[in-house]
Amino acid sequence: MREAVMTGNGRVMLPHANGRVLAEDIFSDINMPPFDKSAVDGFACRKDDLGSELTVMETIAAGTGPQVPIMPGTCSKIMTGAMVPPGADCIFMVEDSVEVAPGRVRFTGTGEPVNICFKGEDIKAGEKVLSGGTLIRPQEIAVLATAGITRPLVATQPRVAVITTGDELVHPSVKPTGPMIRNSNSYQLEAQIARAGGIPSNMGIVEDKRRSILEALLKAIPQHHIILLTGGVSMGDFDYVPDILKSAGISILFRKIAIQPGKPTVFGKYEDKMIFGLPGNPVSSFVLFEMLVRPLIRKMMGWQGTLPVLRLPLGADFTRRKTERKALVPVAIRHGEIFPVDYHGSAHINAYAGADGIIVMEIGIGEMKKGTVTDVRQV
Numbered sequence: 229m230r231e232a233v234m235t236g237n238g239r240v241m242l243p244h245a246n247g248r249v250l251a252e253d254i255f256s257d258i259n260m261p262p263f264d265k266s267a268v269d270g271f272a273c274r275k276d277d278l279g280s281e282l283t284v285m286e287t288i289a290a291g292t293g294p295q296v297p298i299m300p301g302t303c304s305k306i307m308t309g310a311m312v313p314p315g316a317d318c319i320f321m322v323e324d325s326v327e328v329a330p331g332r333v334r335f336t337g338t339g340e341p342v343n344i345c346f347k348g349e350d351i352k353a354g355e356k357v358l359s360g361g362t363l364i365r366p367q368e369i370a371v372l373a374t375a376g377i378t379r380p381l382v383a384t385q386p387r388v389a390v391i392t393t394g395d396e397l398v399h400p401s402v403k404p405t406g407p408m409i410r411n412s413n414s415y416q417l418e419a420q421i422a423r424a425g426g427i428p429s430n431m432g433i434v435e436d437k438r439r440s441i442l443e444a445l446l447k448a449i450p451q452h453h454i455i456l457l458t459g460g461v462s463m464g465d466f467d468y469v470p471d472i473l474k475s476a477g478i479s480i481l482f483r484k485i486a487i488q489p490g491k492p493t494v495f496g497k498y499e500d501k502m503i504f505g506l507p508g509n510p511v512s513s514f515v516l517f518e519m520l521v522r523p524l525i526r527k528m529m530g531w532q533g534t535l536p537v538l539r540l541p542l543g544a545d546f547t548r549r550k551t552e553r554k555a556l557v558p559v560a561i562r563h564g565e566i567f568p569v570d571y572h573g574s575a576h577i578n579a580y581a582g583a584d585g586i587i588v589m590e591i592g593i594g595e596m597k598k599g600t601v602t603d604v605r606q607v
Contacts, residue, residue, distance in 0.1 A: 239379040242372060245364045247425055248382035249529040254358040256375045259348035264312040267343045271325060271333055272316035273303035278335045281328055288313065303333065312344055319343040361532030363425075383529040388426040388521075389448035390417045393459040393469070394508060395436045412510050412577060413458045420517050424525040426454070438468045445476055449501055453528065456521065459508030469505040470494050478503055486591060488553040490516045510577035515556050515586065518607055538585065538604040542596055543567045551594045558583035559604060566604055583607060 237251040266272065266288075273282055282303040285296050294304060294313030304313050312319070324337030351357060357371050364372075364382070372380055390413075397411040398404050414430050421428035429452060434444045441457070448455045457469055470483050478496040483505075485493050489512040494505030504521060506513040523535060543565030548555055559566040561584040568587075571579040585604040589596065596602070 237381055237383055239381050242369060242378050242380065245372070245380050245382055246366065246369060248364050248385070249425065249526070249531045250358055250360055250362045250364055250368070250380060251383045251530060252360050252381040253356055254372060254375055254377055254380070256351045256353060256355050256357050258351075258376070259353050260351035260374060261345050261347055261349070264347050265345045266306045266308055266310050266312060266319050267345050268319060268321045269308050270306060270319045270321040270343060271303040271335075272306045272313055272319045273298060273335075274300065274316065275318045275340050277301060277303070278318070278320070278340065281332050281334045284331050284333060317342075317344075359532070361530050363526075363531055363533055383531075386426045386453040386525050386528045387429060387451065388421045388454040388456060388525070389429045389431050389452040390414050390421070391431045391434055391441070391444045391448060391455065391457045393434045393436055393441055393457060397433045399433075413508065413513050416510060416514055416577070417456055417458070417517060420514070420522065421525070424522040425529055425531075426525045436468070438472060441468055442472050442476060445472060445503075449476075449498060449503075453501060454521065454524070455501065455503045456506060456517075457504070458506045458513050473503060473505065486553045487516075487519075488550070488555045490519075490556070491553065493520075495520075511580065514577065514580060514607075518586065518605065519556070536606055538606065539601055540564065540566045540604055542598050542600045542602065545595070545598050546589075547595045548589065549594070551589075551592050554591050555589040557587050557589060558585075558607075559587050560584050561604070566602070580607070 240248065271282065277300060280301060283301060285302050285304050286294065287305040288294050288310045289307050290309035293311050296313065298304065298313050298315035306319060318341055320335045320337055320341045321343065324335060325333045326336050328334050357375055358368060362368060392411055392414045396408055398408050400410050404410055411433055418428040418430055431444055431448055434440050445455065470480065473480055473494065473496050478498045480494060480496040483494045484491050489509065490507055492507050493516050496503045502524060506516050540561065543562065544567055546557070546568045558569040558571055558579055560569055560582055566587065569579045569583045585606045587602050587604055
């Protein structure tokens with residue numbers, strides 16, 4: 229097998245950096261603010277003159293510099309964001325002023341207002357503002373722009389292949405008849421991969437034959453960092469995936485996990501490639517992707533963060549009969565509480581359309597009472 233095609237880290241235009249992982253530390257080339265600026269619309273003057281009538285020397289708009297310094301008994305009308313004139317050490321708001329004569333004002337408020345954003349109080353030139361490994365969101369886009377970075381260096385996006393197995397599957401455009409069902413896994417996983425930051429590649433539906441699955445696997449491995457196979461991983465007569473992985477030289481690290489749904493999940497490695505055999509039921513493939521593959525994609529991109537988890541109370545009692553496996557339960561969030569979604573099993577993907585997150589019931593736990601505070605993994 230050939231080595232994977234690795235694109236390496238690269239620079240992208242700022243609008244295309246959203247959702248990528250920063251691959252370099254970012255330092256500001258300027259102070260922020262770059263000058264003392266007004267935080268309000270008002271009058272710039274000396275604190276010592278707040279009790280006096282003041283002569284207005286000029287009006288300073290944002291984007292224009294002051295023309296005259298502030299002297300005793302004088303002030304300048306100033307707009308929000310404008311440069312504070314030399315000699316001024318405070319700004320009182322327009323609503324705390326009264327015009328006593330044309331061109332003369334007096335402060336009518338109390339205390340000693342400042343209302344100045346001082347040079348460098350937010351960021352100093354040379355200061356690190358973002359670290360490599362940061363997930364770039366709209367707020368990081370703003371920081372990059374402020375630091376003058378228009379083409380940030382971002383991490384490689386893992387290429388993820390999706391191979392869907394099953395003779396019973398037809399494309400969504402086909403109305404299924406008899407024992408056939410529509411293929412939803414491919415499209416679901418493509419969307420999950422893209423949301424996680426990877427580059428999805430749909431390898432299509434592969435028939436339940438050893439040779440067909442092996443050929444698809446051997447085709448996918450050289451061009452991808454992660455390969456996802458759905459279906460064919462349990463103990464049925466046509467569940468070939470674990471044996472096929474072995475025959476392809478893949479080292480299998482586990483072939484089942486104590487999770488419900490998703491017990492027959494296989495994971496193996498070939499050199500630096502990660503291969504997952506996910507159950508064919510859509511809920512199982514959805515949940516196992518969220519729990520195992522999504523964090524892996526982020527870590528492969530160098531992300532240093534953790535996926536967000538909410539701590540919320542249950543809004544109703546919840547029970548289950550079987551407790552020998554860890555249960556992953558879909559929940560909806562309503563008014564600060566979580567409610568288990570009506571859920572009929574691992575084929576009931578419609579339940580997840582109304583779910584905001586997943587909670588975990590540990591092995592041996594069959595009941596969770598209303599009010600119990602638990603972690604919610606958002607989906």
